[in-house]
Amino acid sequence: MLLVVTYSRSARETLRNVCRTHEETVVRRFGRAALLAETEFGAFLACRLREKHAADVQVERTEPFNEFADAPASVRAAATAYESRDSPSTPYDKFAAGTDHPSSAAMRDGDL
Amino acid sequence: MTARPIRVRLPDASLHVGPVVDLRGVDAAPDAATLRRAVVGGLPAEPAAPSVVRPAPTPVHPFVARLAAGSSFDRRGALAALARVRGHDAGGALTELERVRxxxxxxxxxxxxxxxxxxxxxxxxxxxxxxxxxxxxxxxxxxxxxxxxxxxxxxxxxxxxxxxxxxxxxxxxxxxxxxxxxxxxxxxxxxxxxxxxxxxxxxxxxxxxxxARRTLAAAVYDAFAAAVAALPPAFDADAGTEPGEFAGDPLSATLAVARAAPLRAPVVVDPAVVDRFGGLTRSVRYLSGPVVVR
Missing domain, CATH: 1.10.287 (Helix Hairpins)
Structure with missing residues (x-):
């Protein structure tokens, strides 16, 4: 899908109008951002916004996140283990200390 | 208040002078929108346009220059302009606004x-x-x-x-x-x-x-409400006590702002509005300013 985020009042207003007029192409709206369908018309709307508001509009192409393909097994395992921790108030790094799970710092430095 | 005379020169070169210029039944008279433009904008933009010689309009004028049923009306904007014309200011909000700008x-x-x-x-x-x-x-x-x-x-x-x-x-x-x-x-x-x-x-x-608009509108709301109350019953409007409470049609609000404003330049009044007032004399007395009927 095409994620459009606006960074000025006028760009936000244009996006709002676009969303109102082209509901069929708008997959989801979030205030100053919207997800557009990945059709030529979605691209047309994104191009128009970019044409009109230049860098006040950010357009990203999104795809579903498949954790089994996109994230290392160690990361998945860490998430699973942490979400079934006994004490809900334990911060992640304290939880991971002394285990095989990666530290949050290590994960921050690791590009996907 | 006696309105100062205004001079309206029509495209056929005929001249109409007076605090009240009644163009009902005048064939050469341009439409109301053209007259409104001449009143607000001053010098004619094109040779065929009418010219209206009048004292300079106040910033409220663009809101009230045309008085006819069915027009939309930015009540808060008009009240804020009215407040400024009457010498109110929005106080700290404007200084802060300038800083933010x-x-x-x-x-x-x-x-x-x-x-x-x-x-x-x-x-x-x-x-x-x-x-x-x-x-x-x-x-x-x-x-x-x-x-x-x-x-x-x-x-x-x-x-x-x-x-x-x-x-x-x-x-x-x-x-x-x-x-x-x-x-x-x-x-x-x-x-x-x-x-x-x-x-x-x-x-x-x-x-x-x-x-700032809200503060300004509130500052003149009593004067506005008094002007609404002074409308003939035919208008059926009620101002309430604060800007959010106005109940009535946009025309009533426009008329009330026109009355509360110091009208220097004329307003262009629809003949139907004159009728609703029960005549030209009553309309002019209510507005207490120069009037062009068209």
Whole structure:
């Protein structure tokens, strides 16, 4: 899908109008951002916004996140283990200390 | 208050003078919108337009210059303009607004014109690489075919080598274009923080403007409410005690603002409105300013 985020009042207003007029192409709206369908018309709307508001509009192409393909097994395992921790108030790094799970710092430095 | 006389010269050169200019039944009279423009804008924009010689209109005038049923009316905007004309100010809100506007001007982030060029370059380099990759595969197929047929593959092999050289060059370009685009996108992502901050300032400015309008509107609301109360019963409007409480049609609100405003330039009143007042004399007395009926 095409994620459009606006960074000025006028760009936000244009996006709002676009969303109102082209509901069929708008997959989801979030205030100053919207997800557009990945059709030529979605691209047309994104191009128009970019044409009109230049860098006040950010357009990203999104795809579903498949954790089994996109994230290392160690990361998945860490998430699973942490979400079934006994004490809900334990911060992640304290939880991971002394285990095989990666530290949050290590994960921050690791590009996907 | 006795209104100062105004002079209306119509396109047929006829001159109408008076605090009240009644153009009902005057064939040469232009339509109300044209007269309104002449009243608000002053000198005629084109030779065929009427001219209206009148004292300079106040900032309220654009809101009330045409008095007719069915027009929309920015009540808060008009009340704020009225308040300013009557000497009220929005106090601290305006100083703060000025400060925020300055901050917005300073926060204007640099435009990254390069980013679009870099996107185009990366896309072109990608397409060119794909095209050459296909070409290399095709020629390689031909080399195989010539060899299998026991022919002389030298010429085709030379072609293949040339295509592969070209592919390697273009691939290098592609990587460079990709890196440049990545770098610019990272930069743009960082610049978005300042855009974000600017947008918050814009929102703040809009809120302050609204607050200022509200304060100003509240300052003259008693005068407005009195003018609404002075309307003949035919208008059936009630102002309540604060700007949100007005109940009535836009025309009633427009008339009340016109009455509360110091009318120097004339207002262009629809004959139906005159009738609703029960005549020209009553209309003029209510508005207490120069009037053109059209």
């Amino acid at each position: 300055e901050a917005i001007a300073e926060a204007a982030p640099a435009e990254s014109a390069d980013l679009a060029a870099a996107r185009r370059r990366a896309a072109e380099a990608g397409a060119e690489t794909d095209r050459l990759r296909e070409r290399v595969a095709t020629i390689r197929g031909r080399v195989e075919a010539v060899r299998e047929a026991g022919g002389d593959a030298d010429a085709v092999e030379a072609e293949l080598a040339a295509a592969m050289r070209r592919l390697s060059e273009v691939s290098t370009d592609r990587v460079a274009a990709r890196q440049r685009l990545d770098a610019l996108e990272t930069e743009a992502r960082r610049a978005r923080d300042s855009r974000e901050a600017r947008m918050r300032l814009e929102d703040r400015a809009a809120n302050l403007e609204r607050d």
